Amino acid sequence: MVSVIPRLQRIVEEIDFDDLPGEWNSIDLKSFSRGKTLWGFQREALKNAIRVLYCYFKVDNADKRKFYARYGLSSDKDLEKALDIRLSNVKQDVRHILSLYYPIDDGRVRFHNFINRAAFWMATGSGKTLVIVKLVEVLKRLMDLGEIPKRDVLILTYRDDLINQLKKHVSEFNELAPVRGFRINLVELSRYEEIKRESLSQLFNEVTVFYYRSDLISDRGGEKLLDFRNYENGGKWYIILDEAHKGDKEESKRQLFYSIMSREGFLFNFSATFTDPRDIVTTAYNFNLERFIREGYGKHIYLIQQEARAFREKDDYSRDEKQKIVLKSLILLTYIKKVREKASKLAGNVYHEPLLLALVNTVNLGASKKEKPDLVMFFEEIERIGRGDVDPAVFEEAKHELLREFSESPRMVYEEVPLVVDRDLLGGITLKDVLRYVYNSEGFGKVEAILIPGRGQEVVFKLKTSNVPFALVKIGDALRWIRENLRGYEVVESYTDESVFENLDEREEISILMGSRAFYEGWDSNRPNVLLFINIGVGADARKFVVQSIGRGVRIEPLKGRKRRLDALHRSGEDGGLFEKIGGFIQPLETLFVFGTSRKALSEVMETLKAERGFWETLRLLKNRVLEDKPLLIPLFKPSRRTLFEEKTTERLVLPKTTFEALREYLTKTDERVLIARHGLSPSLVARMRETLTNPERYYRIVNEGKTVPISIVVKQLASHLSTTVEEFGGFKPLEDEIVHFEKIGVSLGSEKELEELRRKIGKVLESYGSGTSVEEGFRELRIKALPNHYYVPVIVSEDERADYIRHIVKTGSEVEFLNDLEEYLKDKPMEGAFDWWAFSKIEEHLDRVYIPYYEPNAGRMRKFKPNFVFWFARGEDYIIAFVDSKGTAHTAFEHKANWFRRFFGDSEEPRVFGYNGLKVRVLLYLYNRRGDRVSDEYRDHWITSAGELFERVKNIISSHG
Structure with missing residues (x-):
């Protein structure tokens, strides 16, 4: 059985965006508002949206069967059936609705009827709403040009605060309306008929975009419920869903309504968490939590491991053990605060003030009135520590358990990055340090609650020995919670009605934020560094909650406006020299430490994060040690x-x-x-x-x-x-880190057993290469082999271009053909004595940064030409870099590439000579194609029809110019 993987992404990314017609690839994807531009990954999401629309509407002419055939699902009948809607599995009213809009085939509605859709799997904190608003512009531009059918646009999201967030971003987007020539006018869907009658949008140069709460789209009307049949408009909608799969048991039924309303248009589905195979298969862009972190846009994630002896059969923790968990979180928070203090002394106002975020399952007493709510139990431990009710032995044990865990060089979730901790700094933390850095006090004391007038969801806490608060509770009804759970505590009223929660980034004195599951979305902050899941349950809802809430904690901003980890900013030259000053010790500030305070919670977090890998594992191949001392220029x-x-x-x-x-x-x-x-x-x-x-x-x-x-x-x-x-x-x-694709081989297999088998075979090839023997291993249609002169080992080659379970290997037909030709040529060892040494490497178009710039007239822009291979040859002081591209001639604009190459390096018959450390360096460019006789005479010197011809050309150039 083929794995359920994002197949649509593979389909559309085979389309070179720059090769699209100008009407499609010249849309501005960068600007958003006066103060915002889109990040690279957000632009990539929009590029994939454009590719999908181009493929569906222009190439396949909105023929759903043609578009469906691209998925190749017929090779996996079990998956294909799982994607169909079986009438026996749905209620009678749903069966009736389906029969009105779709053909019934053998008791099922076939999935190809719903194929005009694309999912965008984007992590919490990745700015989905900005992409959604910008997608509206893309749709408008393409409709205005007549490239896609004119349809109304509808945005659906499932909560009022998310609608307010959408309105805020649209308002920002409209700041540039004078430059763009239009503005977005958001209108509630309930006004649809009124707006369509008035038709004011053209008069005011606006694009009208309708919006509504997704959970209020129904098959019946009501006070706020809208019957979808009154708004389905013949199915002629472009619908954009924002987390619209959330909600109650009616959610799957509503998904059907959205599909019906967009059946003659298109459906875009944005979320940080997808579990439905229909969403996963139609994912056009995957930038989930794992990718978000791996590419430097979020904090590392480290999951604190609890020892088995800390648990009890009926009660997860004794009271001291519960306090020890809380102490661990506070000690860790104190440590990170000290790291930030150290960084600020060296570099000024950098990063954020660290925060502990505690998310609880229960807030108020249940119906039995017997079990304490989770929030109360956690608060009581915070209160005990604040007044000094701490056994010194428990404190030291908490600290030493942290030190012991960190001493084993544990790895981050999703990454092979080791956690590095300053043991002296952590080991030296005292209870007084916790009091000072977390509780903002020099002395222990009782806790008092501070109410904020008009802010019934917020309560602030401080010690009576301090003038500064240290904690905030944000729940649905904070006044009720105090009344029912905090008897005996002194309660006072704040002199200001300003929300603390809404100003959390500025209120750096707040060290602890406690909240329920109700507020894990709809707020942004860089501050969380420690996250506690307190008795979070199990099940699908809990899994979504875990991923979403962790997504709230991974945001990072070392410098104002620079929202990537410092090492990533350093590599792109955006750190302003900050990495040199503090890069060696700030990892804790760039890490989210996650605790679970119950067996179920910890298990749930671990399983959820494992599942959230997005079905892709990363394999890392190794640099060829033989080439370590060679100057690969x-x-x-x-x-x-x-x-x-x-x-x-x-x-x-x-x-x-x-x-x-x-x-x-x-x-x-x-x-x-x-x-x-x-x-x-x-x-x-x-x-x-x-x-x-x-x-x-x-x-x-x-x-x-x-x-x-x-x-x-x-x-x-x-x-x-x-x-x-x-x-x-x-x-x-x-060459340093310009060729990196071999460290990011993506694999999605049906089982852990298969993955281990692939790993084992790669290891076997590496072991044999290290011992001086040559071995080739096979896995499915893959060949795994060590090519002695290649930059990394082993090289993985697929004989089938459609092997979509593995990425960043050699599988394009022309590349495989060239490698086979090269291996055949080298069997007779024709290179002995010809060079002092030679080497070569595959270049991957998307990940590597070895290129030749050129101008593409049809695209109207400078582009980066990345040939498939780069060779290095050295003999004496002669040094040659030879690029080899094995693509066909029809679609690669080789003449433009060759013309710009000649601007820099001359032609391949008489290349220019450059000096470098005593070497005479020449650069050559060849296009490998067995049909070389089809090339015009002007470019024939760049053409080779065999791998052997490459080596003969290089030898002749060295001989004639040596």
């Missing part, structure tokens, strides 16, 4: 101050003749001030645009045929074309 490129307009050899913008004539008339007759205001242009850019019209042969390649596009799009294309900054050659550097 790669070319460097850097942005130039020159634009394409200023280049001596100008790249021309491709335009249909009718479009060019319309552009000429528009630019000539429209007042300069209007052009500046309407299109957001500078006066110098307007002048530059008009200058191109004086010499159109130099700046334009005018073709006879082509689709007519709106003038606003053409002006935008021309502005982008003329403003494009080129890159220039910046010398050479030794």
Whole structure:
């Protein structure tokens, strides 16, 4: 049985985004508001949304059966049946609704009827709402261009606070309305008929987007309930769901309503947690919690392990043991606060003030009135410690258990990163330190509660020995909770009615935040470093809760506006030198430590995080030790101050003749001030645009045929074309972390047993290579082998391009063909004596950073050409870098790549010579293709028809120039 994996992502990512028509790939995916731009991963989500729409509407012409066939589900009949809706499994009223809108086949509604959908699995904290709002712009642009059918847009989410969050982001988005030329007008779905009658959106240059609570879409009407049949509009909706699979037992029924309403449009489903196989299979973009963390956007996660002896058969912990758990969390919080204090002394105001977040299962007394609520039990331990009721032996035991656990170099969840702790700093923490850093007091004392006028959900606590509060409770009814559970405590009223919770980032004196499951969503903070799950139950709801709440704790912001871990910022040059100052000790600030205070809770957390891996495991291959001392050079490129307009050899913008004539008339007759205001242009850019019209042969390649596009799009294309900054050659550097794909081999297999078998076979190849013998192992259609001169070992090759359970290996047909050809050539050892040494490596298009910049006229932008392989050859002082690309000629624009390569390095017959540490360095480019006779003479020197020809060419160049 094939695993349930995100198949749609594999389908759409085979489409090169830059190869899409200009109407599709020239949409601005970066800008959001005056103060916000989209992160790279958010833009990738939108690119995949565009790829899906292009594939469904343009390639498959909205034919659901064609689009369904791309999934290849027919090879797994069990999965295919599981995705169908079997009428015997649903209630009578649902059967009736299904029969009205879908054909019934053998007692089932086939899944292909629902295939016009795409899921976006994005971690809590990844900014899904920004992507959703930006997706509205994508839909509008494509509808305006006639690329997708005109449909109304509806956004559904399941809580009022999430609707308010949507409104806030739309308001921010509309700040740039004068530049974009339109604004989004959010309207409640209940006003649909009224709005459609008035049709005001065109008059005011608005796009009307409807919204509603997803849990209020029903098959019957009511005070707020909307009968979907009154709004289904012939199925002509683009529906965007935001966590809309949450809710009660009617949730699966409502999912059907959403599909019916969008059956002639498209359904986009956004969530941080997917469990339904229909959502997983149709996932177009997976940036779940694991990926969010692995790519540096969130804190590391470390799960505190509890020893088995701490548990009891009936009662998980004795009172001292419960206090010990709480003490561990407070000691750890104190330690992290001290780390932050140290970082601030060295680097100023960096990171956040650490916070302990305690999430409980029960808040108030149950019906039996016998068992204490979890929140009360936790609060009592906090209160005991605050007044000094702590056995010193218990305190020391809590600290030493932490030290013992951390001393074993444990690994983070999802990552092979070891947890590093300053044992001296942690071991030296005293109860007085906890009092000072957590309770904001120099002396023990009783706890008093502070009510905030008009804020019935919040209660603040402080010690009577301090003027500063240390804790906040945020629950549904805080006043009732105090009345029923905190008898005997002194209660006072705050002099201000300002919410503490809403200003948590500024209220750094608050060290502990206690809350129920009700508020794990809808708030943002970088502050949580310690997270306690207190008696969280089991089941699907608890799993969603765990992932969502952990997602609330992983946000990170070392520097204002820089929301990635410091090492990631350092690698991208965005850390401002901060990593050099404090990078060696700030890991605890970049880690979320997770505790479970019951056996069930801990088990649930562990199982949930394991499941949340997103069905993909990461395998790491190893660098070839034989090449460790070899100077593997790669070319460097850097942005130039020159634009394409200023280049001596100008790249021309491709335009249909009718479009060019319309552009000429528009630019000539429209007042300069209007052009500046309407299109957001500078006066110098307007002048530059008009200058191109004086010499159109130099700046334009005018073709006879082509689709007519709106003038606003053409002006935008021309502005982008003329403003494009080129890159220039910046010398050479030794290869470091520019080739990394071999450390990120993604595998999704049906069982742990299969995964272990694959690991074992990789290990066997590595072991044999280390002992000097050559072994090749097979796994399914994979070949695992050590190629002696390759940058990493082993190389994994798939004979089947459709092997979608493994990523970042060699499986494209032309690449496999080249490697087979190379192995066959090397059997006779023709290289003996030809070079001092040689080596090569696969280059992965998505993950590696070895490239040659070039301009792609059809896309209208600079792009990065990443050939499939890079070779290195050395003999004496002669050193050659040879790039080999094995793609076909039809879709790769090889002429443009070759032209820009020649700008930098000369042609492959007479390459330029560069000096580097006493070496004479030349760079070559070859396209491997057995049909080389189809190449024009101008580019024949870049063509090879066999691996052997590559080596012969290199030997000849060294011989003729040596």
